[in-house]
Amino acid sequence: MAVNLEDxxxxxxxxxxxxxxxxxxxxxxxxxxxESAMTGPRFTPLAQSLPASVPFVGPETAERAQGRGFAAxxxxxxxxxxxxxxxxxxxxxxxxxxxKYGDPESYDLKEALAAKHGVAPExxxxxxxxxxxLGYLVRLLIAPDxxxxxxxxxxxxxxxxxxxxxxxxxxxxYENDTESPALLLAKAREVDAPLIYxxxxxxxxxxxxxxxxxxGMIDDLPTGAVLCLDEAxxxxxxxxxxxxxxxxxxxxxxFRTFSKAYGMAGARVGYAIAHQxxxxxxxxxxxxxxxxxxxxxxxxAALKDEAYLKQTLENVxxxxxxxxxxxxxxxxxxxxxxxxxxxxxxxxxAEFAKAVVAELGARxxxxxxxxxxxxxxxxxxxxxxxxxxxxxxxxxxxxxRAAQTR
Amino acid sequence: MAVNLEDxxxxxxxxxxxxxxxxxxxxxxxxxxxESAMTGPRFTPLAQSLPASVPFVGPETAERAQGRGFAAxxxxxxxxxxxxxxxxxxxxxxxxxxxKYGDPESYDLKEALAAKHGVAPExxxxxxxxxxxLGYLVRLLIAPDxxxxxxxxxxxxxxxxxxxxxxxxxxxxYENDTESPALLLAKAREVDAPLIYxxxxxxxxxxxxxxxxxxGMIDDLPTGAVLCLDEAxxxxxxxxxxxxxxxxxxxxxxFRTFSKAYGMAGARVGYAIAHQxxxxxxxxxxxxxxxxxxxxxxxxAALKDEAYLKQTLENVxxxxxxxxxxxxxxxxxxxxxxxxxxxxxxxxxAEFAKAVVAELGARxxxxxxxxxxxxxxxxxxxxxxxxxxxxxxxxxxxxxRAAQTR
Numbered sequence: 046m047a048v049n050l051e052d053x054x055x056x057x058x059x060x061x062x063x064x065x066x067x068x069x070x071x072x073x074x075x076x077x078x079x080e081s082a083m084t085g086p087r088f089t090p091l092a093q094s095l096p097a098s099v100p101f102v103g104p105e106t107a108e109r110a111q112g113r114g115f116a117a118x119x120x121x122x123x124x125x126x127x128x129x130x131x132x133x134x135x136x137x138x139x140x141x142x143x144x145k146y147g148d149p150e151s152y153d154l155k156e157a158l159a160a161k162h163g164v165a166p167e168x169x170x171x172x173x174x175x176x177x178x179l180g181y182l183v184r185l186l187i188a189p190d191x192x193x194x195x196x197x198x199x200x201x202x203x204x205x206x207x208x209x210x211x212x213x214x215x216x217x218x219y220e221n222d223t224e225s226p227a228l229l230l231a232k233a234r235e236v237d238a239p240l241i242y243x244x245x246x247x248x249x250x251x252x253x254x255x256x257x258x259x260x261g262m263i264d265d266l267p268t269g270a271v272l273c274l275d276e277a278x279x280x281x282x283x284x285x286x287x288x289x290x291x292x293x294x295x296x297x298x299x300f301r302t303f304s305k306a307y308g309m310a311g312a313r314v315g316y317a318i319a320h321q322x323x324x325x326x327x328x329x330x331x332x333x334x335x336x337x338x339x340x341x342x343x344x345x346a347a348l349k350d351e352a353y354l355k356q357t358l359e360n361v362x363x364x365x366x367x368x369x370x371x372x373x374x375x376x377x378x379x380x381x382x383x384x385x386x387x388x389x390x391x392x393x394x395a396e397f398a399k400a401v402v403a404e405l406g407a408r409x410x411x412x413x414x415x416x417x418x419x420x421x422x423x424x425x426x427x428x429x430x431x432x433x434x435x436x437x438x439x440x441x442x443x444x445x446r447a448a449q450t451r
Numbered sequence: 452m453a454v455n456l457e458d459x460x461x462x463x464x465x466x467x468x469x470x471x472x473x474x475x476x477x478x479x480x481x482x483x484x485x486e487s488a489m490t491g492p493r494f495t496p497l498a499q500s501l502p503a504s505v506p507f508v509g510p511e512t513a514e515r516a517q518g519r520g521f522a523a524x525x526x527x528x529x530x531x532x533x534x535x536x537x538x539x540x541x542x543x544x545x546x547x548x549x550x551k552y553g554d555p556e557s558y559d560l561k562e563a564l565a566a567k568h569g570v571a572p573e574x575x576x577x578x579x580x581x582x583x584x585l586g587y588l589v590r591l592l593i594a595p596d597x598x599x600x601x602x603x604x605x606x607x608x609x610x611x612x613x614x615x616x617x618x619x620x621x622x623x624x625y626e627n628d629t630e631s632p633a634l635l636l637a638k639a640r641e642v643d644a645p646l647i648y649x650x651x652x653x654x655x656x657x658x659x660x661x662x663x664x665x666x667g668m669i670d671d672l673p674t675g676a677v678l679c680l681d682e683a684x685x686x687x688x689x690x691x692x693x694x695x696x697x698x699x700x701x702x703x704x705x706f707r708t709f710s711k712a713y714g715m716a717g718a719r720v721g722y723a724i725a726h727q728x729x730x731x732x733x734x735x736x737x738x739x740x741x742x743x744x745x746x747x748x749x750x751x752a753a754l755k756d757e758a759y760l761k762q763t764l765e766n767v768x769x770x771x772x773x774x775x776x777x778x779x780x781x782x783x784x785x786x787x788x789x790x791x792x793x794x795x796x797x798x799x800x801a802e803f804a805k806a807v808v809a810e811l812g813a814r815x816x817x818x819x820x821x822x823x824x825x826x827x828x829x830x831x832x833x834x835x836x837x838x839x840x841x842x843x844x845x846x847x848x849x850x851x852r853a854a855q856t857r
Contacts, residue, residue: 084674085729087645089593089597090594091594092591095735097735103555103740105556106554106556109558118551121552123551127550136546136549137546140539142533143534143717144529144714144716146509146716149507149511149512152511152512173738174740176739176740177738185495186493188497191495239492239493269493295490295491296490308550309550310551310552311545311551311745312743312744313742326498329498330501332582334580335582335583336719337719338717339717
């Protein structure tokens with residue numbers, strides 16, 4: 046059976062049955078949730094209200110389910126070109142020193158990032174990927190039933206954190222496959238939201254606004270609303286897509302990462318840039334010794350290797366051009382991309398796109414697709430190495446035929 | 452000026468003045484907390500109530516403050532003997548693959564841990580060190596004003612999380628420099644606490660209870676109370692210090708780590724063992740892609756190298772014996788240790804112990820001391836390499852003399 050990562054029933058099956066190993070040790074029938082709950086822990090009402098399903102399924106899970114690995118890993122918007130050799134070397138050197146906790150201040154990395162962005166170290170918070178920092182941000186700002194505004198189908202991990210802290214998510218639709226500052230601001234005013242999420246460039250559609258448009262949104266931000274500006278993919282975007290960093294604004298916080306352009310997703314290094322009074326709040330809740338020491342060293346080395354970053358951006362540009370070619374050769378419409386992936390319009394509804402994802406997966410090519418309509422007419426393919434894209438080129442026509450005859 | 456890490460005024464100074472770099476960019480006078488708060492983010496009442504001070508200061512911070520590095524790093528209970536060479540090799544290999552996110556299930560590591568402990572993978576949660584997992588545990592169990600019971604002077608990071616989620620900490624004193632199951636249980640009954648923390652062995656005193664005593668505590672656990680049993684140092688303890696792992700109990704959760712015996716503090720890999728219904732709750736709140744991929748690989752390799760672990764335990768045993776000798780040669784009384792560090796009774800009050808810590812720090816030897824009376828009559832020295840202990844042997848008599856004449 047081919048595993049369809051986008052198929053809700055697959056996720057539910059996993060969550061409900063505990064896919065791997067459950068019962069393997071002959072656990073007693075009496076050890077069930079309903080019975081033990083009688084004498085079980087007193088979870089908070091909020092924790093009890095949260096869904097028990099596993100919200101995130103990695104490619105490894107699908108590989109285990111289908112009994113073999115993917116030959117092309119193009120579904121998680123990872124950077125297959127990898128980190129700078131200098132970053133790899135720094136992490137190798139740090140491996141022998143891993144008996145030491147990482148510096149809880151990430152001092153050296155913070156200094157380097159501050160210099161790069163022309164801000165003070167006090168304007169930067171470093172954390173376990175943007176995901177970890179988004180969790181801290183939501184925790185600082187959102188009490189149960191507080192309103193949060195985002196775009197339906199935008200970054201799901203942000204939503205996961207909002208739900209996890211009891212927030213009340215309000216969504217607006219995409220507009221021309223782009224997150225809409227105007228709709229987000231209007232909704233934030235309507236519900237009086239203390240927090241608004243916008244990614245620029247966007248994931249999963251790879252669309253982008255100019256820095257002027259984002260600056261306009263900042264200028265028009267309602268009093269009492271924080272703009273969480275996720276710029277995970279900003280290095281891939283055209284010049285001018287990011288407004289100037291202005292750390293005097295008390296309610297704009299921008300997120301950057303080493304997971305994408307710097308090719309270090311597995312290291313977990315993200316950072317936030319904001320007013321120092323805002324950044325200081327993170328020290329109240331963050332896991333102070335949470336950073337991996339080798340990751341700190343690797344990120345610092347990666348940051349300094351600008352030539353390698355430039356090469357990566359060129360590699361990604363070429364890969365995206367080829368993905369677009371492959372799409373067109375198969376009668377599909379690639380969307381313009383300001384990221385390291387391409388959204389491809391498959392020309393039919395979500396069911397067809399799901400089938401294409403599944404059929405590509407069965408042929409060893411791991412991709413994903415957007416979650417919400419009408420964006421879920423598309424598939425999402427990360428920039429791959431030439432050999433990855435050879436596989437895509439071979440598999441896509443077969444997958445399309447198979448999807449059409451399902 | 453010698454930096455005294457245990458000196459509260461040093462911490463407050465750092466928190467209040469933003470020790471490094473503030474004002475370096477000529478920030479405008481108007482950019483102050485009081486003004487920007489008027490139009491600042493709407494932080495939750497809980498977040499606003501939390502202390503703004505930085506609760507954790509790493510040795511690197513002290514090194515920067517005193518303008519030179521420590522020659523012996525014996526203050527954080529790190530394992531100076533480092534990880535298995537096989538773990539280092541696994542992390543080096545993984546460094547080149549760091550462009551991939553880690554497996555969000557930590558499947559391979561979880562399987563190996565399950566096999567080691569004779570439980571199912573569903574009985575194990577893996578996270579960003581015990582610290583990260585303690586945060587998730589508190590989040591699941593503690594709503595504002597819920598009571599939590601621990602020992603005054605025991606692990607501060609646990610308290611940090613409890614305060615961070617608005618919990619109401621109730622403490623009992625040490626009994627004979629040991630955490631007291633009887634006092635903890637009595638207090639938990641008195642205040643009807645949903646969560647009790649006990650570390651066995653204890654940090655900072657290095658004392659330990661037999662497994663039978665801990666089992667007695669489990670058997671006597673009040674209905675509705677969870678026992679958080681922190682066994683970070685259990686590998687160093689005498690045989691029989693850990694009761695048999697019983698994952699049928701719905702309210703006992705045990706924490707283990709790769710930071711201590713396995714020498715990988717900087718990797719951030721900890722895990723919890725509990726009833727599967729308890730473990731499943733962590734999926735509701737954890738950072739699913741929070742694990743460093745190289746750390747996952749390193750931990751797996753470390754776990755398999757039992758010969759190296761055995762060697763480490765022997766190295767630590769010898770180091771502790773030598774620390775005890777050095778203490779006695781200086782007229783101090785080392786306490787028995789079931790961990791990788793030795794608490795040394797300096798024979799006077801906290802002020803004297805603080806002075807010894809400061810004077811050792813000024814001589815390049817980083818150590819710490821317990822936080823609460825009367826345990827703060829002691830200093831705490833981690834097992835060091837022979838060259839580290841040579842330095843300690845030289846510095847300690849000088850530091851004691853200097854502390855006496857302060």
